[in-house]
Ligand SMILES: Nc1ncnc2c1ncn2[C@@H]1O[C@H](COP(=O)(O)OP(=O)(O)OP(=O)(O)O)[C@@H](O)[C@H]1O
């Protein structure tokens with residue numbers, strides 16, 4: 432505005448002076464007075480031009496320094512913002528180039544799941560990271576959103592930390608996690624060819640298994656009870672539990688997670704879990720709740736005790752007549768017969784003598800309560816933590832497993848004649864075939880009932 436007014440003023444002054452000069456020349460003609468007045472008029476015009484020039488230079492300088500200030504201010508704000516995000520532990524945005532450099536062009540694969548590959552990397556500042564590249568297009572998108580919305584703003588020592596993310600338009604999506612040094616629990620509790628740092632076959636000692644069980648329970652208890660919105664993990668299994676350098680457990684992989692209002696009791700979602708860990712209410716489509724995580728957790732506990740999968744293929748080539756061994760049923764029977772120690776992972780006994788019987792009893796009883804068919808009879812995760820840490824007594828004598836799967840797998844054909852059993856389990860019936868030869872071997876169409884992804 433200022434500069435516009437100055438421009439108008441200067442232009443009208445110059446025009447007036449020129450008009451004055453012309454009038455003078457017409458009236459006086461070439462004379463000494465005309466020459467003197469013309470000289471004065473030209474001097475005045477030059478003075479006006481010099482004033483305008485100075486004014487413009489000063490204005491220009493002011494504008495430039497204002498722009499520089501606002502750029503500086505913006506940069507300062509940006510630095511402050513990312514510093515605050517970092518301090519608050521909130522995920523930051525990475526560029527694809529950063530991730531390519533960090534992972535040496537995605538060289539070191541550390542794990543692969545159903546929708547993603549995970550690579551080891553090191554950031555500029557030396558932080559070791561695990562970069563998860565989500566490949567599946569539509570499902571990947573959904574899993575990326577679930578994962579970010581579930582853990583972007585929550586923090587717990589037993590939950591994996593999300594450091595950042597990267598979105599490539601029309602390409603894969605990346606999640607950048609802290610690197611968890613000892614990988615997933617399945618490699619440490621199930622017999623495998625993998626060796627530990629000393630070249631021995633990996634086998635997690637009993638004390639560490641028990642501690643990992645408590646760590647996972649605390650993480651789930653935090654998700655279920657202490658976050659603003661209840662977070663359901665919905666994919667609790669050994670592959671999604673990681674062990675850090677001190678063998679403390681952290682829960683990872685929130686690709687299937689759901690947020691649930693504190694006043695909601697169930698949410699309906701499509702079946703997407705992993706075979707062997709899916710709660711019955713999910714299979715029959717009556718909605719999931721925090722109790723569905725508790726069911727999966729119970730299955731994991733039994734696997735940690737036994738060093739074997741809860742549902743394990745025993746034999747059979749033809750898909751329709753495959754035989755499966757169902758560990759919860761075996762454990763339940765052994766507990767009833769007073770032979771509970773027989774279900775403990777044999778390798779544990781040979782390495783460091785038999786584990787503490789009281790601790791085994793605690794884990795087994797808690798696990799059997801967690802895998803009750805009726806969701807409401809399962810304990811809350813907070814209660815599980817209290818039982819595992821000895822603050823409250825473990826509920827005694829868990830009822831005989833009466834779950835959809837175990838009932839249908841029962842070798843006793845007349846179990847289906849019990850009142851109501853047939854109706855209750857009608858939804859799942861027809862997907863199973865019974866094999867009455869053995870108490871621990873069952874035949875079922877696992878692909879449909881246990882719903883692999
Ligand atoms: N932060 C990490 N540090 C070390 N290893 C990791 C980390 N995150 C994942 N992994 C490894 O990568 C594997 C796959 O990761 P993740 O479970 O996140 O993938 P997914 O495709 O979502 O799996 P799922 O099949 O369960 O959906 C894990 O089982 C684990 O072995």
Ligand SMILES: [Mg+2]
Pocket residue numbers: 544545670671684
């Ligand atoms: Mg996983």
